Amino acid sequence: MNELKTLRVGILGFGTVGQGTWKHLSENESAWERILGIRLVPTRASVRSLNKERTVSVASNVLTVDSRSIVDDPDIDIICELIGGVEEARELTLRSFEQGKPVITANKALICEHGDELFKAAEKAGVRYAFEASVAGGIPIIKVLRESLVANEFPLIYGIMNGTSNYILTRMENEGASFDEVLGDARELGYVESDESLDLDGVDAAHKAVILGYLAHGMWINLKDATVEGIRRISNEDLSAARELDCKIKLIGVIRRSFDKNFVSIGVYPALVPMNETIAQTDGVFNGISLTGTVVGTVVLTGRGAGQDPTAGSVISDIVDVVKGMQGQASPPKLLHVTPDECEPAPLREISGSFYLRLSVDDRPGQLAKVAECLADHDVSLATVSQTPNDEKQSASIILTTHQTNEHSIGLAINSLEKLDGVKEKPVLFRMFDPNGFIEK
Ligand code: HSE
Numbered sequence: 271m272n273e274l275k276t277l278r279v280g281i282l283g284f285g286t287v288g289q290g291t292w293k294h295l296s297e298n299e300s301a302w303e304r305i306l307g308i309r310l311v312p313t314r315a316s317v318r319s320l321n322k323e324r325t326v327s328v329a330s331n332v333l334t335v336d337s338r339s340i341v342d343d344p345d346i347d348i349i350c351e352l353i354g355g356v357e358e359a360r361e362l363t364l365r366s367f368e369q370g371k372p373v374i375t376a377n378k379a380l381i382c383e384h385g386d387e388l389f390k391a392a393e394k395a396g397v398r399y400a401f402e403a404s405v406a407g408g409i410p411i412i413k414v415l416r417e418s419l420v421a422n423e424f425p426l427i428y429g430i431m432n433g434t435s436n437y438i439l440t441r442m443e444n445e446g447a448s449f450d451e452v453l454g455d456a457r458e459l460g461y462v463e464s465d466e467s468l469d470l471d472g473v474d475a476a477h478k479a480v481i482l483g484y485l486a487h488g489m490w491i492n493l494k495d496a497t498v499e500g501i502r503r504i505s506n507e508d509l510s511a512a513r514e515l516d517c518k519i520k521l522i523g524v525i526r527r528s529f530d531k532n533f534v535s536i537g538v539y540p541a542l543v544p545m546n547e548t549i550a551q552t553d554g555v556f557n558g559i560s561l562t563g564t565v566v567g568t569v570v571l572t573g574r575g576a577g578q579d580p581t582a583g584s585v586i587s588d589i590v591d592v593v594k595g596m597q598g599q600a601s602p603p604k605l606l607h608v609t610p611d612e613c614e615p616a617p618l619r620e621i622s623g624s625f626y627l628r629l630s631v632d633d634r635p636g637q638l639a640k641v642a643e644c645l646a647d648h649d650v651s652l653a654t655v656s657q658t659p660n661d662e663k664q665s666a667s668i669i670l671t672t673h674q675t676n677e678h679s680i681g682l683a684i685n686s687l688e689k690l691d692g693v694k695e696k697p698v699l700f701r702m703f704d705p706n707g708f709i710e711k
Pocket of ligand 1: 406407431432433434435461462463469474575576577
C-alpha cells in the first residue's frame with residue numbers, strides 16, 4: 271500500500287486557539303485521511319514561555335520561542351498565525367508567503383490594519399491567506415458571505431460581533447447588575463481581552479465589521495471613517511427605557527451600502543434593537559450576524575463567537591480548504607477590489623436614523639423646553655419624551671427619542687446640548703436600529 275502524503279502544520283502562538291487547533295487536528299487524524307487522502311499533522315508550535323502550564327500537553331521538543339524558525343522550517347507546509355497583535359504577526363505572515371506557505375489566521379486587528387497589503391502579498395506569492403476564525407469565532411460567516419451567498423449584493427449586514435460586551439449587557443439586562451460588577455465577573459471568567467478597550471470600546475467589533483465590509487463591498491474602510499463606540503455609558507436605566515420601547519440595547523456592528531449613491535458606511539455602537547429581531551434575542555457570549563442580500567433576503571447566523579473549540583473549528587475548516595486548494599480542488603472566489611469612484615465611505619449627512627437620548631438636567635421650569643428648542647435648531651424632531659425627577663439631587667433624567675434625522679445634525683445637536691445651561695453631563699446618545707433604515711437618498 272502507498273504511504274499517505276503528510277502535510278505538516280506549524281502553529282504560531284500556542285494560546286487558547288492555538289492549543290484548540292492542535293487538539294482537534296490530532297484527535298481527528300483519521301478524518302483528514304478520509305476526507306483529504308493525506309496525513310495532516312500538527313508538528314510545531316511557538317510560545318512566549320516554555321515553562322507555562324498548558325491545558326493541551328505536547329512533547330516539549332515541538333515547542334519553541336522562535337516563531338521564525340517554524341516559518342523557515344522546510345518540513346512545515348502550512349502556517350497558522352494565532353499569535354495576535356499586529357507588527358510581529360504581519361512580519362511572520364509576509365515571511366510565510368515569501369516561503370510559499372499558506373497562512374491561516376484568527377487575527378482581526380492585523381487584517382483590519384494591513385489586509386490590503388497581506389491579501390495582495392498572498393496573491394503575488396500564489397498562496398492562500400485564510401481568515402474564517404477572524405470574525406465571530408465558530409460562526410462560518412466568511413464562507414457564507416464569500417461563497418454561499420455569492421449571488422447577492424448586501425444593502426445591510428449587522429449584528430453582535432463581540433461576545434464579551436454582549437455577556438455584560440445581557441447580565442445587566444437580566445439581573446439588574448451594574449456594569450462594574452459584571453465586568454469584574456467577565457474578567458474572572460477570562461472573557462475580557464488583555465487590552466480591555468478592544469471589548470469595551472467597540473474596537474474588536476469594529477475590526478470584524480471592517481473585514482465583513484471588505485468581503486461584501488470590496489473596500490477597506492479605515493476605522494477613522496467609521497463610527498466606533500462602546501458600552502461604557504450604558505446604564506441600567508437605559509436598558510429599562512429600551513424595554514419600554516420594546517427594544518434591547520445591543521452593541522452592534524452595522525455595514526450599510528447605498529447602491530444608488532455608491533456609499534458604504536460602517537459603524538459599531540450600542541443601539542436599541544427591536545425585540546422581534548433575532549439579534550435582540552442573541553444573548554450572553556453569543557454572536558449573531560444578520561445578512562440581508564438582494565437575492566436571498568435575510569439570513570441570520572448565531573453561535574459561539576469566541577472560545578477555544580469554536581474558534582479552533584474555524585481554523586481547521588480553513589486548513590482543510592487550504593489543503594484542498596493545494597490539491598488543485600476548488601478555491602473560493604477571488605476577493606473583490608473596488609476603486610473609490612465605484613464606492614466610497616458615506617458622509618455623515620447621508621446616514622440617517624432615529625436616536626435615543628438621555629440627559630441629566632437641573633429640574634427647573636422651562637428646562638425641557640430649552641432642550642426641545644436646541645434640538646429643533648438642528649432640525650431634530652422629537653418622537654417621545656419621558657422625565658424622571660431625582661428630588662434629592664434636584665435634577666431630572668430626560669429620555670427622548672427622535673424622528674428620522676442624519677448623523678451630522680444629531681452630532682451638532684449633541685454638541686449644543688452639552689453646552690446648554692442646566693445640562694449636567696455629556697448627553698448619552700444611542701442609535702435606534704431600523705432594519706429598513708437607509709443611507710439618505
Ligand atoms: N474578545 C472577543 C469577543 C473574542 O469577546 O468576542 C473573539 O474575538
